[in-house]
Amino acid sequence: MIYDVIIVGAGSMGMATGYYLAKAGKNVLMIDAFNPPHEEGSHHGETRIIRFAYGEGAGYVPFVKRAGELWRELESISNESLFLQTGVVNVGEPSHSFIKNVTASAELYDLALEQYSANTAMKKWPGLFVPENFVACFEPTAGVLRVEACIRAYKKLAMEAGATLHRNEKVQSIQAGSIVKVQTENNIYEAKQLIVTAGAWITELLQTMDIAIPVTPTRKTFAWFEADEQLYGEDVFPAYCFELADSTYYGFPSIDGAGLKLGRHDGGVAISPNNLLRPFNEQDSIDLVNFIQQFMPQHGALKYGKTCKYSMTPDEDFIIDFLPEHPNIIVAAGFSGHGFKFSSAVGEVLTELTLNGESKQDLSLFRLNRFTK
Template structure:
């Protein structure tokens, strides 16, 4: 069967792209190896942080603000809450690049930001104990996205607009010929005028079929939930957080509807083959121990480990994204290498991918995410 566009990988970015393409009137097919939302990639675990004043660099701020606008639009269309405005507390050494980027981007884009001493943080949130050498940067308008519900929403809307979604179907071959693309799975062959490839940890092997060898490194990551005193850590008064400490970079979420305090480590992780079984949470001794030492030091009033999960990051060497057209085939758009901080942008990345396919360009500045930076 022939389509206007095929999307390989219907997770965070791909599902959003499928919606925007089908909403633009394109006959769209989405193909995924699993059944999104699923726990085999980078989009599960209930929640993701959305930050606006961005520690990873000012180039992300316009995308974050547009993404927030699109998430708000999605909430209105679906008539359900997908975003919780808990605020986000960023913590770190005052002179670090992470903290300085947050402060400078808030000034450049006139974003609300409260700069707090360690004493201020300790008073405002008694569940946190910060050492003197750290400061806090609190973003009151940022917060938490319900990640799996966001993907379910884009999936429902894409199907309403006529998109076809084929699940539990792995792409085995991609061929490009005469400005057409053909893909083969075990059971089917499909063709299209254009292709979007957004396959997460599997992007490397699929891109090799398109003569691209990009430096993508899939790594195993862990996160876990802990029982807490709700008076200290409930989402009505406690923010999502990102801590750049001397021990590592940690992030987390308040107790939401009795879930417990969720915490994970952003840096580190073991390189994996996504086609092989990944060790579950707790199969490495360091999984729980690493998170416990963070909590004991900075949030010591947390209690028992409830449970943990694993996911995958797909890292680029500079930990910036890849969002670009294929250097040879202008009818192929690629989104990959989101390096553990991409989900919040998936609404706007989906829109960008649809614009690249429809017109070959986008209103957003994606020059920093070019494929040719790796040449």
């Protein structure tokens, strides 16, 4: 059988794409090395932040606004609770580029954003400490996505729409051509078009085609802390991003009584995705404990930590593009630790590119040729 489209990697982006393509009537095969949702990629850990006043730059705002619309649509279709409108507070010095981008993008796109002084923020959220020279930019319409539930919802809809999913089947190589060949441990599959959304494995897969892209798999850690629900529960405390002079932290209120969740966005260690991740350890906890003691001083004890993989590009912007000289192969990769919130819209974009050769979204920020200029 020659499929219309093969999708290599059925995680956040791939599963959404599989649904939208199957819904459009395409004969779709999704192949994943594991059984999604799983803990081997970038999509586990229960929750991800979705924010619209975007600190990484205003160019992302139309894309993330569309993602928000599609998440709400998915909630309605699947009858699942996927989005929690906790609000998101961005904290840092007003001169920090991230904070300036948050305020500028809110103004440019008329997004709801409330700016508080340090004292006002601490009165609003008594569990929070904000240095006097910081501001707190609160986005009330933003919040939290339930990660695994989102992927399960797209998975169910994709299968119902006729997509095929091969689980626990690792792709070993890709052969380009008018008909693309995808070789796994057990089979060779053929398709007219190919989409590669393989996360940390994207680099090694494209190397089988003698193509190199600048994506670096990186080990990251995050942890949960005991929390007073009256101070830090999801009904009273927002998700948060802290931009410090030398580091960036993000986290979540206590959702379903799980405790405060905290991670460090910057840093990390480059890894091979095929090696077992070193488990969360005492050394990993040091930065997180130091941060939470300063900024959420009424927290409780560290409960446990986990590891995950980021797939980093040099500029931390995404890659969404056709491969040069291969007009029937699209890659979506390098989401650099801030991609999950976009995955609904990435699925729509990859579907548009597959069907029409172009997308309604402006993808100029994500082109591969930026690395060769």
